Amino acid sequence: MPQLNPTPWFFVMLLSWLTFSLIIQPKLLSFTPTNSPSNKILTTTKSTPWTWPWT
Template identity: 70%
Template sequence: MPQLNPNPWLFIMIISWLTLSMIIQPKILTFVSTNPPSSKIHTTPSTTPWTWPWT
């Protein structure tokens, strides 16, 4: 069965992986902007407990 022969497919997989990781990935990562850390102080909202009519 030719599908089980790793000789051509292993080389193609390694070349594809190297192309992706060395050439394409850095170009894509330049377009992705991460959210900068916020300098706002995180405050928790004050909540009041719900009064259930049946308790």
């Protein structure tokens, strides 16, 4: 059963993680977000309970 041999798959996994960690991730982290978070005051709304017709 060749799929149980971890030698080629471990190399593929290692290469893909190194590619992601060293090349793709720094490029993605260099972008600045377009909507920066703001300090909003959270207001709680008072909800009325649902009146069921059969009660």
